[in-house]
Amino acid sequence: xxxxxxxxxxxxxxxxxxxxxxxxxxxxxxxxxxxxxxxxxxxxxxxxxxxxxxxxxxxxxxxxxxxxxxxxxxxxxxxxxxxxxxxxxxxxxxxxxxxxxxxxxxxxxxxxxxxxxxxxxxxxxxxxxxxxxxxxxxxxxxxxxxxxxxxxxxxxxxxxxxxxxxxxxxxxxxxxxxxxxxxxxxxxxxxxxxxxxxxxxxxxxxxxxxxxxxxxxxxxxxxxxxxxxxxxxxxxxxxxxxxxxxxxxxxxxxxxxxxxxxxxxxxxxxxxxxxxxxxxxxxxxxxxxxxxxxxxxxxxxxxxxxxxxxxxxxxxxxxxxxxxxxxxxxxxxxxxxxxxxxxxxxxxxxxxxxxxxxxxxxxxxxxx
Numbered sequence: 347x348x349x350x351x352x353x354x355x356x357x358x359x360x361x362x363x364x365x366x367x368x369x370x371x372x373x374x375x376x377x378x379x380x381x382x383x384x385x386x387x388x389x390x391x392x393x394x395x396x397x398x399x400x401x402x403x404x405x406x407x408x409x410x411x412x413x414x415x416x417x418x419x420x421x422x423x424x425x426x427x428x429x430x431x432x433x434x435x436x437x438x439x440x441x442x443x444x445x446x447x448x449x450x451x452x453x454x455x456x457x458x459x460x461x462x463x464x465x466x467x468x469x470x471x472x473x474x475x476x477x478x479x480x481x482x483x484x485x486x487x488x489x490x491x492x493x494x495x496x497x498x499x500x501x502x503x504x505x506x507x508x509x510x511x512x513x514x515x516x517x518x519x520x521x522x523x524x525x526x527x528x529x530x531x532x533x534x535x536x537x538x539x540x541x542x543x544x545x546x547x548x549x550x551x552x553x554x555x556x557x558x559x560x561x562x563x564x565x566x567x568x569x570x571x572x573x574x575x576x577x578x579x580x581x582x583x584x585x586x587x588x589x590x591x592x593x594x595x596x597x598x599x600x601x602x603x604x605x606x607x608x609x610x611x612x613x614x615x616x617x618x619x620x621x622x623x624x625x626x627x628x629x630x631x632x633x634x635x636x637x638x639x640x641x642x643x644x645x646x647x648x649x650x651x652x653x654x655x656x657x658x659x660x661x662x663x664x665x666x667x668x669x670x671x672x673x674x675x676x677x678x679x680x681x682x683x684x685x686x687x688x689x690x691x692x693x694x695x696x697x698x699x700x701x702x703x704x705x706x707x708x709x710x711x712x713x714x
Contacts (some may be wrong), residue, residue: 352623365567425574426520426531430472432505433522433529436480438467442524446470446494446568447579449608450504453617453687455494456604458565458581459485459545462492470494472501473528478689483615484607487545490565490581490605491601495615500687504569507601508575511535521560521580521588522567534558534569542583542597554578554598569598577602615654618688620708623648624655627665628675635674636664651694651706655683660699667695683708 349352434446434455448454455470462468465482472478478498485492512519513536522529535557544550553657554569560580569578585593623646628639639655639662642648657663665673668682671694686692690708695701 356522366385377481378664385600392611422571425572426570427574428503429505429568429570429574430522430531431503432501433473434501435471435524435529436461436566437469437471439478442563443468444563445524445529445580446453446520447566447568447576448472448501449503450506452504453496453500454483455480455510456566456579456607456613457492457494458579458585459487459490459492460582461562464515466493468494470496473503475527485610486607486610486628487549488548489544489603489607491579491585491599491604493608493611493615496687497615498687498689500617500685500690503572505570507604508571508573508577509571510567510571510575510577512571512577512598512600513538518572519569519577521558521564521569523561523564529567530559536569536598542595543586543592544583550583550597551598553583554600556580556596556598560596565596576601576604581593618710620683620686620688620690621647621711622679622683622692622706622708623711624665624677626655626665626679629659631659631664631697633671634664636666637673637676638677639663639665647706647708651704653694653696653704653706662698665694666697666698669693670695 378669385468397475403494416495432448432450434448436446436455436457443463444458446455446457449456462482468480468482469477470480478496480496482493483493483495511517518535519536520531521534523532524530537555537557539552540555542550562582565580565582567580569580570578571577581599583597584593585595587593623643624639625641626637626639629636636649638659639648639653640657641656644655653663665679667673668679671682673679673682683692686708688708689708691705692708694704694706696704
């Protein structure tokens with residue numbers, strides 16, 4: 347069987363040059379530590395300053411009870427149910443092509459290359475129903491793998507690799523299948539390890555042999571254990587035969603091969619950096635620390651949200667918190683925004699003689 351018949355639509359590796367953003371370019375970083383400020387648009391709050399410290403008194407509303415109920419539902423989920431939130435459906439024009447495995451603390455998605463066709467016009471649908479356009483950032487024809495880079499948001503509930511033995515006796519393995527709204531878990535049987543022929547007739551050694559009948563739309567699904575961690579990813583290869591063309595078959599790509607694939611990802615295959623569109627400096631007013639807005643980029647997210655900047659401290663805003671997390675330096679503000687994704691909405695607590703809260707929609711900096 348010709349390799350191009352097994353792997354239609356070779357997708358070139360993207361090599362878009364990485365641009366340097368000048369105005370408050372926001373490097374990735376850990377979530378901010380410190381006390382949380384309550385969101386003013388969802389709670390009745392009295393904000394004031396006492397002994398030089400910011401204080402907020404809150405009267406919870408019904409939305410707090412709803413949030414607590416949602417959190418309680420998540421804690422009651424099984425590990426496999428939680429893992430399902432890390433599985434995305436890959437679509438083109440609303441038609442399901444296959445599944446993908448979102449990477450923990452990364453936001454990018456591993457998929458089966460053979461499911462993507464020419465790699466253009468791809469959308470990824472997350473477990474909450476939201477959709478983002480995605481571009482192919484890296485491919486490996488031999489292992490039938492592709493790395494998709496979403497262009498909106500930064501999905502926080504990805505999956506991590508397991509160190510468990512997938513072939514251990516009594517192991518209960520699961521993969522996922524496309525369903526209404528989100529992927530559904532299903533039992534999976536691995537017969538053992540076997541040699542297969544990958545793309546371009548490369549020999550793949552010690553690959554998981556799948557003993558469960560699968561639909562082509564299930565390729566790209568993670569193989570998870572009882573802890574909801576990834577033991578492999580479903581892809582496609584070829585069963586070698588002595589005479590005649592080989593027969594395409596699903597395989598389980600082991601985590602070692604996945605890690606090797608990810609180590610070769612080019613530096614340009616990253617999600618667009620979110621941009622707020624201000625320049626700021628650390629400042630303090632009425633005993634309140636924050637980031638003074640020195641300038642605001644015209645028609646940027648901050649400008650559209652109504653932030654005021656300039657040399658006159660009496661007229662410019664002091665950014666006190668981002669999504670309830672206090673910020674007291676430009677670096678802290680950068681980290682807070684960088685933890686979000688393009689298209690995300692962020693709440694900014696501002697002080698300019700009095701407190702007010704606005705919402706900004708993040709987007710890539712001009713020129714991206």
